[in-house]
Amino acid sequence: MKRVLIRDLNKYLNKQVLIYGWVEGIRKLGKLKFFIIRDRSGQIQGVCDKEIENLDKLEKASVVKIFGKVKEETQAPKGIEILIEKVEILNLPKATLPFEYYRDLSLLNLKLDMLLDYRPLSLRNKKIGNIFRIQAGIIKIYREFMEKNDFLEVHTPKIVSSGTEGGSQLFKVEYFDRVAYLAQSPQFYKQMLVGAGFERVYEVGFVYRAEDHETSRHLNEYLSLDLEMGFIEDENDVMDLEVKFLKYLFRYLRKKYQEVLKEYNIELEEIREIPRIPFYEGKEILKKEYNKEILGDDLTPEEERLLCEYSLNKYGTNFVFVTKFPRNIRPFYTMPDNNPTYSRGFDLLYKGMEVTTGSQRIHDYDMLLESIKYFGYNPENFKFYLEIFKYGMPPHGGLAIGAERLTCQILNLKNIREASLFPRDRYRLVP
RNA sequence: GGGCCCGUAGUGUAGCCUGGAUAAACACGUCGCCCUGUCACGGCGAAGAGCGCCGGUUCAAAUCCGGUCGGGCCCGCCA
Numbered sequence: 001m002k003r004v005l006i007r008d009l010n011k012y013l014n015k016q017v018l019i020y021g022w023v024e025g026i027r028k029l030g031k032l033k034f035f036i037i038r039d040r041s042g043q044i045q046g047v048c049d050k051e052i053e054n055l056d057k058l059e060k061a062s063v064v065k066i067f068g069k070v071k072e073e074t075q076a077p078k079g080i081e082i083l084i085e086k087v088e089i090l091n092l093p094k095a096t097l098p099f100e101y102y103r104d105l106s107l108l109n110l111k112l113d114m115l116l117d118y119r120p121l122s123l124r125n126k127k128i129g130n131i132f133r134i135q136a137g138i139i140k141i142y143r144e145f146m147e148k149n150d151f152l153e154v155h156t157p158k159i160v161s162s163g164t165e166g167g168s169q170l171f172k173v174e175y176f177d178r179v180a181y182l183a184q185s186p187q188f189y190k191q192m193l194v195g196a197g198f199e200r201v202y203e204v205g206f207v208y209r210a211e212d213h214e215t216s217r218h219l220n221e222y223l224s225l226d227l228e229m230g231f232i233e234d235e236n237d238v239m240d241l242e243v244k245f246l247k248y249l250f251r252y253l254r255k256k257y258q259e260v261l262k263e264y265n266i267e268l269e270e271i272r273e274i275p276r277i278p279f280y281e282g283k284e285i286l287k288k289e290y291n292k293e294i295l296g297d298d299l300t301p302e303e304e305r306l307l308c309e310y311s312l313n314k315y316g317t318n319f320v321f322v323t324k325f326p327r328n329i330r331p332f333y334t335m336p337d338n339n340p341t342y343s344r345g346f347d348l349l350y351k352g353m354e355v356t357t358g359s360q361r362i363h364d365y366d367m368l369l370e371s372i373k374y375f376g377y378n379p380e381n382f383k384f385y386l387e388i389f390k391y392g393m394p395p396h397g398g399l400a401i402g403a404e405r406l407t408c409q410i411l412n413l414k415n416i417r418e419a420s421l422f423p424r425d426r427y428r429l430v431p
Numbered sequence: 432g433g434g435c436c437c438g439u440a441g442u443g444u445a446g447c448c449u450g451g452a453u454a455a456a457c458a459c460g461u462c463g464c465c466c467u468g469u470c471a472c473g474g475c476g477a478a479g480a481g482c483g484c485c486g487g488u489u490c491a492a493a494u495c496c497g498g499u500c501g502g503g504c505c506c507g508c509c510a
Contacts, residue, residue, distance in 0.1 A: 025469095025470080027468095027469050027470070027472055028466085028469090028472095029466055029467055029468070029469060029472075029473085030465075030466040030467055031466090031467060032466090032467035032468065032469080033467090033469095034468075034469055034470070034472090036470080045469090045470075047468080047469090049467060049468095060460095073468090075468050075469085075470090076468085076469095076470085077469095077470055095441090096441050096460080096461060097441075097442090097460075097461095098441060098442070099441080099442050099443090099459095099460085100442080100459075100460065103459090103471075104471075107443095107459080107471065108442080108443080108459090109442090109443055109444085110442075110443075111443090111502080111503080112502095112503085113501095113502060113503080114442080114443095169508085169509085185510095207510085209508095209509070209510085211508065211509065212432070212508095213432090213506090213507080213508065213509085214503085214504085215504080215505075215506085215508095215509095216503095216504075216505090217509085217510085218508085218509070218510085219510090222510065223510095224510070225510095298508085298509095300506085300507090301505090301506080302506095347510090353510090354509075354510065355510065356510070357509085357510065400510065401510070402509090402510030403510085404510080405510055406510090415503095415504095416510095427501085427502085
């Protein structure tokens, strides 16, 4: 007999079926017994009022093979249920469950630490698992969108000889008799591949940051959705593309992940335009509207939150691009603006958090060399990167989206670790 | 790297400030018995922690103090 997935049971009314799954609930009312069975596709109630071999051995989290008849039943949770006729036990749990993963999360009231310590088990919880179902959707759509726009998917090395900026936030790895590092960004490689004639490339890959911090929005290993495109006029072309992507993404999520969004109580906005506020104007807005005058060249998390609030009030969107960041807080490859204090670098903030960084890059060899020196680096270290710039590099730019951050903000999660299957942070190396 | 907070049965909490009376209470889970339409099933009963760890103060410490380990949040920095 062939296995039927639980979501397809309604096609088998009054027929004998075989299902596989986990037992998630047991309710015994004397001789009448109910079992909630779950497989990857859904849940179904099984019922039995006879003495059947193995039936009383079942515990929660047992793995079973169940034969039975599908029947309509108004009293069943989903309108149908399965009359259990035969039970085969494939595996029984060997220990008490640390928590009742099959219950409603709000009843469990578990600490994130617990969920992460028992990650595979906590992922069995539908609501938690759904974070990764929707994340897979986000990545799928990213790929689909990139392909539609004629980008080539590439995979760049994760073991590299030097970082894209300094070297302070890199993980060292032993590479035979040399020191190598884990890539903190595919930056150099994606630019080189633009110059390699591909023009448009994108990558979905882990990047590594050895930053010694412990916050709800940082991971030491995170999934970066990168893209780099040649023959642009300026950074606005890159932002235009991202807006198009986000519209496409939200439309898809609203359609395919309705249930998940509802479960998380999310109403995804209809994106029209995303305002682009130059850095210095942003600072002025903060001063005028919120009476916040924070010194410094960068935006603090509080300022980022306020700018999003401003954007929501004024433009009706949770998104806002902050453009023309001061040059000296952006990496050396960022194209300076007409006013050289500023750059053609931008961030995209969403619901108060930075989810993207991008810019137009410097494509002129001499200018790039100048910039490397201006930032105090040794051009010798970047020889492999600079090479292609000697042979006709087109004007180009690109960006990187933090996949976990985007997931986190879409679902309004509190901690970015919730959006990572097996997060690597300052203290967590297992599971 | 800086600041603040937390650590009690399998899980989530109460107790701690204002030390003591039966060496710890409640809920969920677990185990046993009962229950033929449950769906956070219900009823009755039971087991399960000596309060992260080490040390100190005290006649007396889960409660006060010090250290240590583990965890959380914020900031710097970043996606």
